[in-house]
Amino acid sequence: MTGTVTLLPSNASALERAVAAADARISTTPTPLRDVWNPITCPANLLPWLAFAYAVDEWDETWTTETKRQVISQALEVKRTKGTPGGVQSALAAVGLPARVQEWFQQAPFGAPYTFRVHVEAEQVGFSAAQIAQLRRVVHQYKNTRSHLDGVDITVRTTGGPRPASVALAGVEARVSDGTPTYEDGLSALDFLVDGAVNGYATTADAADQMQTILREMPAKLTIPSDL
Template sequence: MSLLPPNSTKVERALETAMLSGIDLSDVGTSWNPATCAAADLPFLAWAVAISHWDTDWTEAQKREAIAQAILFHRIKGTRAAVQQVLDRFNPLLTILEWHEQSPKGTPHTFQVRADMLEIPAEFLSASTAEAIVRDVAAAKPLRAHFDFVQTLEAQATLYLSSGGLAGAMFRADLAATHDTSRDWSLVLQTEDGEPILTEDGTDYLETA
């Protein structure tokens, strides 16, 4: 027998049914807390707070920290500070050089993400790491801004450029760099701003059939 009035909503009736069925709702409050949420539920909580830089390979502690900082990150998303925060997560020695800081000056609304090989170990910039950096920076940067991922090879006084609009890959051996062409990036779907479109689970990019 229901105690709800005739004009009760479907939600109210559903809640009454759930309460009468004896379902344990004691964990509902902990499910929205990244510190107490069950590890298996972390991806769902990350989706709920719209994390755009989620990595399934993170440790559980890293996932909980990313969720805890999500609201603060959204407040600065689209700024240099947001991009630097993403880079610091990969390596604090990765730097940003905006167009007006370059010599000669670059194109307005562009910037470079720079990795100095003399400061960053060679094994750090694997193909997967370089692609992850490009992906996460693309999610944090201002929409109108475009960028290049630049590896400086000071010993040879040369630069290796990988387009930020397309998730390039980098390799380095014997102070040399090559571009991985194993993937046909012309098949990757892009937004109107030229950014690659991720799949629903965020682990790859959508391609044309």
């Protein structure tokens, strides 16, 4: 304790002098109490103790540091709404499981009275069995005693979308015919071929010529009675 002002008597013991030396440096010892009690600034190795102080119900050492800080930060708000659908949703969101609670009277058709379902939307990677088990634990911890979980609906959402593209093509259009006769509108004249095969091609051709002649001359010969 050379160079240190002390009030100890000259016959002080070694223990007393050691305590006095430690107390002399107490003012230089950092005491970040505000930082320790703040979930955002608390050292990572002290987060489990802070979670115990905040009475966090669900804790997992495998969580990331960011998730641990989020769970502690929302602990008081979740406690205020515990036993309500909003409380269940907040508790699930705090552990990284955003969900929507739908009670029995909000379902179509109605579910069994005093039951509810949990709808969870997952990314395209989905959920693991451990996460589903954690979801059920959180739900049972934060739901009210009257209500019962009827089921969990998981929707997998993909972030992929359509990719627009364009292709430039150049070519020549070719029309191939098998030699079948066609009408003026391009339709195949298979009915005349069948008729010719049955009745003879000469007879069929004569009948077609006669019909064409009748149709061509019909407007000139058509007379409408004056009494109509």
